[in-house]
Amino acid sequence: MSDPRLPATFENPGLPPHVHRAADTDPRAAKRAERQVASLFTLSILSTIGFVVSYFAVKSDTEAFIPFIGTTNLLNVLLGVFLALALLGIGFGAVHWAKTLMPDEEVVEERHPIRSDDETRAKAVGLLEAGAESAQLNRRPLLKATAGTALGLFALPLGVQLAGSLGNPTKALDELKSTIWDVKDGKPIRLVRDVERTPIKAADVSIGAVFHVLPETIKESHHVLEDKAKAAVLLMRLHPNDFAADDLGKKAKSWGYEGIVAYSKICTHVGCPVGLYEQQTHHLLCPCHQSTFDVTRDCEVIFGPAKRPLPQLKITVDAEGYLVAPQGFAEPVGPSYWERKK
Amino acid sequence: MSTASSARAADLRAGDPKSSAPASASAKKAGAVASWVDERTGIAKGASFMLKKVFPDHWSFMLGEVAMYSMIICLLTGVFLSLWFIPSAGQIPYEGSYLPLKGITMSEAYSSTLGISFDVRGGLLIRQIHHWAALMFVVSLSVHMFRVFFTGAFRKPREINWVIGTMLSMLALIEGFAGYSLPDDLLSGTGLRAAEGFIRSVPIVGSYVSYMMFGGAFPGEAIIPRLYAVHVLLLPAVLIGLFTAHIILVMVHKHTQYSGPGRTNENVVGFPLMPVYTAKAGGFFFLVFGLLSLISALVTINPIWAYGPYDPSPVTAGSQPDWYMGFADGALRLLPGWLEFELFGFTLSLNVFLGAVLLIPVMYTITGAYPFLERWITGDNREHHILDRPRNVPTRTALGVAAITSYLVLMFAAGNDIIAIRLQMSINDITRAFQVLFFVAPILTFWVSRRICLSLQRHDRDKVLHGRESGTLVRTPDGQYYEVHEELNEFDRWKLVGFESPAPLALPSGKDANGVASKDAKKELRRAKWSKFFFTSRVEPVTPAELAAAHHHGEHEAIETPAGAGAHAIKQAKHD
Numbered sequence A: 001m002s003d004p005r006l007p008a009t010f011e012n013p014g015l016p017p018h019v020h021r022a023a024d025t026d027p028r029a030a031k032r033a034e035r036q037v038a039s040l041f042t043l044s045i046l047s048t049i050g051f052v053v054s055y056f057a058v059k060s061d062t063e064a065f066i067p068f069i070g071t072t073n074l075l076n077v078l079l080g081v082f083l084a085l086a087l088l089g090i091g092f093g094a095v096h097w098a099k100t101l102m103p104d105e106e107v108v109e110e111r112h113p114i115r116s117d118d119e120t121r122a123k124a125v126g127l128l129e130a131g132a133e134s135a136q137l138n139r140r141p142l143l144k145a146t147a148g149t150a151l152g153l154f155a156l157p158l159g160v161q162l163a164g165s166l167g168n169p170t171k172a173l174d175e176l177k178s179t180i181w182d183v184k185d186g187k188p189i190r191l192v193r194d195v196e197r198t199p200i201k202a203a204d205v206s207i208g209a210v211f212h213v214l215p216e217t218i219k220e221s222h223h224v225l226e227d228k229a230k231a232a233v234l235l236m237r238l239h240p241n242d243f244a245a246d247d248l249g250k251k252a253k254s255w256g257y258e259g260i261v262a263y264s265k266i267c268t269h270v271g272c273p274v275g276l277y278e279q280q281t282h283h284l285l286c287p288c289h290q291s292t293f294d295v296t297r298d299c300e301v302i303f304g305p306a307k308r309p310l311p312q313l314k315i316t317v318d319a320e321g322y323l324v325a326p327q328g329f330a331e332p333v334g335p336s337y338w339e340r341k342k
Numbered sequence B: 001m002s003t004a005s006s007a008r009a010a011d012l013r014a015g016d017p018k019s020s021a022p023a024s025a026s027a028k029k030a031g032a033v034a035s036w037v038d039e040r041t042g043i044a045k046g047a048s049f050m051l052k053k054v055f056p057d058h059w060s061f062m063l064g065e066v067a068m069y070s071m072i073i074c075l076l077t078g079v080f081l082s083l084w085f086i087p088s089a090g091q092i093p094y095e096g097s098y099l100p101l102k103g104i105t106m107s108e109a110y111s112s113t114l115g116i117s118f119d120v121r122g123g124l125l126i127r128q129i130h131h132w133a134a135l136m137f138v139v140s141l142s143v144h145m146f147r148v149f150f151t152g153a154f155r156k157p158r159e160i161n162w163v164i165g166t167m168l169s170m171l172a173l174i175e176g177f178a179g180y181s182l183p184d185d186l187l188s189g190t191g192l193r194a195a196e197g198f199i200r201s202v203p204i205v206g207s208y209v210s211y212m213m214f215g216g217a218f219p220g221e222a223i224i225p226r227l228y229a230v231h232v233l234l235l236p237a238v239l240i241g242l243f244t245a246h247i248i249l250v251m252v253h254k255h256t257q258y259s260g261p262g263r264t265n266e267n268v269v270g271f272p273l274m275p276v277y278t279a280k281a282g283g284f285f286f287l288v289f290g291l292l293s294l295i296s297a298l299v300t301i302n303p304i305w306a307y308g309p310y311d312p313s314p315v316t317a318g319s320q321p322d323w324y325m326g327f328a329d330g331a332l333r334l335l336p337g338w339l340e341f342e343l344f345g346f347t348l349s350l351n352v353f354l355g356a357v358l359l360i361p362v363m364y365t366i367t368g369a370y371p372f373l374e375r376w377i378t379g380d381n382r383e384h385h386i387l388d389r390p391r392n393v394p395t396r397t398a399l400g401v402a403a404i405t406s407y408l409v410l411m412f413a414a415g416n417d418i419i420a421i422r423l424q425m426s427i428n429d430i431t432r433a434f435q436v437l438f439f440v441a442p443i444l445t446f447w448v449s450r451r452i453c454l455s456l457q458r459h460d461r462d463k464v465l466h467g468r469e470s471g472t473l474v475r476t477p478d479g480q481y482y483e484v485h486e487e488l489n490e491f492d493r494w495k496l497v498g499f500e501s502p503a504p505l506a507l508p509s510g511k512d513a514n515g516v517a518s519k520d521a522k523k524e525l526r527r528a529k530w531s532k533f534f535f536t537s538r539v540e541p542v543t544p545a546e547l548a549a550a551h552h553h554g555e556h557e558a559i560e561t562p563a564g565a566g567a568h569a570i571k572q573a574k575h576d
């Protein structure tokens, strides 16, 4: 059926004939292209001047209204736009020049196989072998073994120095477990407002209210951010009937005071501060990956990637009616780690 | 003796050109400088080799250039930033000119970044260019990677460069994250807070490693200066090193080119470095830089002054990382809590570990290994310098699309809360949907994109066999209509037929020559099965015989050309 004289596949027809551009044949077109390129370069020159003038002339706090963008800093806009035009002028100029006036006839370069020819390979191998031979590598196994070991070990001092001095990990397990809520001298610790650092009377906490809370010990802290990062607590007041009737609800209620409950604010997923409280549902939501905790059931996870409930802080009131924590958290706060249960 | 040596001295001079009068004084001066340098470096040899070098021209070859330029712009603006930025977590009261934060206690890092934004003239512009260039770097690098993948440019001899590119891409993510964390604002600090949680999830050593990295309890004062060293010294050095190797290999291999008339596996067709490529590529640097400046002038990015200084307790609503970290964030949102469990009293948080720690290295290992896997399947050990059109290798293209799909599912999952609010749907349902999509969507897009490739190929065959539709209708004397088809010229035709479509390897028996099941024979069997997966659905290029037959069939093609002509060319592998 098929013609036996036809080749099995098509053959590469070679480069197509070259088509000239207007500027190659028409001197006026070439002149026009030259003028266009020169204007672009001139735009760049003028914009550079514009940049320098704006830099010295515009006050740094002047605001400007830009359509579609809104109110922004005028100096930033002027500097940026002038810099942009200075650069774009050069860029468009160069590309236009290349496209209209520089030769557009493609050239062909030959490729050669990447691999070296056998002779070259043999020569390289020979040189290596001769080198190893003249160094007596194979004849002196003692040298080979000791040199190898020394080379294998020489990075060790650097590694030891680095790993040994980055930070002392021996305290990690103790510190991850403790917070500044831990009672040292038997004296319960008052709850204070996060920003004002004033103590909180139970009577001040109305139903539905949320307080961002720290322990009063934060005032003596020498490592405020580190201590806060573990001790931050959320305080909410629920109606005592709002708690679930099951064991979880009962435990939550009994660790609180008249419906006021305190929970660690550090998400048990990867540690973002949990803080979006929905009053109607009594849910706490973490803004990072949306883990949702049910306050009526001891902050059990009802949605999201976190596994564990937020640890509860046991609270009561002192003689003056201020909320206090008689003991620290019963478990480590924040993200899980290998030895958490130990 | 003296005659001999003077004769030799004369010989040494013999090669010198008789200096013809240079065109102008400046040319003379330039020539003198060039000669001075060459006499001390011999650079003319290298230069004439380089200046003649040919680069093929195609828009998709500029993606790597954009990445390169964005990186250079990051380096340049980064040096500027480092002149004013103070990498210290030491707490001080803010004294700068941004009134809303006056007197507030904050880290020196945050305070100095405010300083760059408000008190250093033009500092905000530099900061914005730095950040936009970083984003552009990751975007262009990714798209460049897609180009290389879908055109098969990673095949022999370029596998090493693919691996280098993979490393560059991974390091770019880490470099970006390190930079993002430096200003110590509320958002980036919360990001670091999460990072500490990630590290803790590492089995056995997590808590210790966290303490070592942060120099004690989170946040501590060590992490900012350490990230700074990583961000401005360590990673840039590694990035530049890898990038240099990358470019040198491109020179050694010479650039690939698309199939086309005159382009073969043994040549490179394009423009020489001097002058066309220099002007175009050099000009392009200015275009990228100019575009980034324009964006930076007009669109605010990372307005750290609006977030406030880092403090572990305030809540950050809608906190989201830079886009390139979105997929890892999405993975964290999808991994269910039950993946955390206890093992002999130890806690294993796979819900965190898989997404936050393993995902990135695993993803990049698979990516880096792909060329070797494909080579093993195809058994093709030849050098390839002609790029594939993605449709001509349907299975590879579909695999790439499937991989990108998984990535996108994760990335969009990072917006599950925003999507839930926008669509007024329950976040539970949205998250569940994403969990299902992560497994189903890649399979679906794999199948669909392979179909699309095949039908595009068939369309190409049609065009070769029956010409392109001219849009002219002709009425025959007996009242029938047909559309005139213009036959392709040989140059256009070559673009559609100049490719290979290998058949799958024949299935061996899994036994060796003596009929005994051997390990090697089993391996061959496995390879043949993969080869079948890879090559089964395929369309072959039109052969001259087929074209001749089509011509013979009728000078006039009827309008109703049977859909999918060329379907006969889909060959199913036979089992034998």
Ligand code: HEM
Residues within 6 Å of the ligand: B071, B074, B075, B076, B077, B078, B079, B081, B082, B085, B113, B116, B127, B130, B131, B133, B134, B135, B137, B172, B175, B176, B177, B178, B179, B180, B181, B182, B183, B231, B232, B236, B239, B301, B302, B304
């Ligand atoms: C090559 C890739 C690089 C990437 C992807 C990158 C990315 C980033 C990002 C996203 C930021 C946050 C900026 C912001 O405040 O919005 C940043 C900050 C910073 N980068 Fe880089 N960077 C790179 C290279 C460099 C280099 C080479 C240097 C210095 C030599 C540098 C110096 C800095 C400094 C000092 C800051 C903090 C100052 C500030 O945020 O205003 N960067 N970087």
Ligand code: FES
Residues within 6 Å of the ligand: A267, A268, A269, A270, A271, A272, A286, A287, A288, A289, A290, A291, A304, A305, A306
């Ligand atoms: S940190 Fe709270 S959900 Fe991830």
